[in-house]
Amino acid sequence: MTNAFYSQFAGNAIKSSVLSVEVLRDALLPNLLGDDRSGILYWAGKDLARQFPVAADEDLVTFFEQCGWGHLIVEQAANDLITYELTGEPVARRSFAIKDPDFMLETGFLAEQASTRFNCVSEAKITFQNKMRIRIAVTIDHDQPLLAHDPATPIEIVRPEADQQPAPDDAPTNPDA
Template sequence: MTNAFYSQFAGNAIKTSVLSVEVLRDALLPNLLGDDSSGILYWAGKDLARQFPVASNEDLVTFFEQCGWGHLIVEKEANDLITYELTGEPVARRSYAIKKPDFMLETGFLAEQVSARFNCVGEAKITFQNKMRLRIAVTIDHNQPLLGHDPATPIEIVHPETEIQPDADDTPANTDA
């Protein structure tokens, strides 16, 4: 069901209203969850990552764009630490519109994606945040393997089709002269 759900909406040319998503995320959820909002959103992000596992960093970047979470960049990758940077219009919009925007959903999502990829515990935290970007560091604990972990089949990412514009040399010549 998860792959079909994702494919149906990711390939849809009609985009969801930004207002509807922001009202749910930044108005309703914080009021419902209260002081526990950040922690619950972190675990919700981990749950979403289990529902929507991706196969590669490229797919992860595409998924973030499609979710409207922003532009994700793998800044640095080492044996026990992966650092991501999240930028773009969604980050700036939320940062300027909301006094203290919460990016824990994205943080939890990255923690779980890394855990699944390395089959061990991964935890993430925001290490830098300003109005235009944030940095998320995911620590990988290779000494804590995931027990009973059955890796899920990655979803098949729908990559946006790009229109190919014909070169000026490819345009048919007018032969009616």
Template sequence: MTNAFYSQFAGNAAKSSVLSVEILRDALLPNLLGDDSSGILYWAGKDLARKFPVDSDADLVTFFDQAGWGHLVVTSTSNDLLTYELNGEPVARRNAAIKNPDYMLETGFLAEQAAQRFNCVSEAKLTATKRLKIEMAVTVDHKQPLTNHDPATPIDIVRPDVDPDASEN
């Protein structure tokens, strides 16, 4: 179900309404969740990562773009620390329109993607919030393997069709 759901909507990502997403994300959810909003969104991001596992950093970048979360850049990787930058129009727009936009959904998503990829406990945190970019770090604890872990099959990332003749013009 998850792969079919993703495939159906990823191809139409550019046509989706930004307004509908922002109304839900930044107007409705904070009111419903109250003071617990950040924590719940972090765990919601982890849950989404379990439903939409990706196979590689390139797929992770594509998924973030398609989800409308912004452009994800892998800034560094080591055995136990992954760092990311989230930038682009969605980040600039949210930061300009909302006093304190919450990026814990994305942070939780990154934490769980790392946990699934490395089969061990992983936690993520925001390390910097700037006007045009968000920086996040994921700590991977190889000393704490996941128990009863049955990794999900990664989704098949939908890639936009690229017209080879279009680049020649």
């Protein structure tokens, strides 16, 4: 169900309204969740990552763009620490429009993606935040493997047509050659 759900909406040329997403994310949820907002959104991000596992960093970047979370890059990757930077119009828009924007959904999502990828406990925290960029550090604890972990099959990322390159067999032929 998850892969079909993702494919249906990620491949849809008609994108949802930014307003509809922001009303839910930054008007409704903070009122519903109150002071526990950050913690709940962190765990919600982890749950989303279990529903939408990705296979590689490039898929993670595409997924973030498609969700409207911003442009994600891997700043640094080591055995026990991955540092991401989240930038772009969604980050700036939310940062300028909202007094205290919360990016814990994205933080939890990255923590769980690392847990799934490395099959061990991983946690994430925001280490830097200004109005234009967020830095998220994911700590991977290889000494705490996940027990009875049955990772889900990664979703098949839908790539925008402009990013797709034709296969060698699809190359146009020149009948005059």
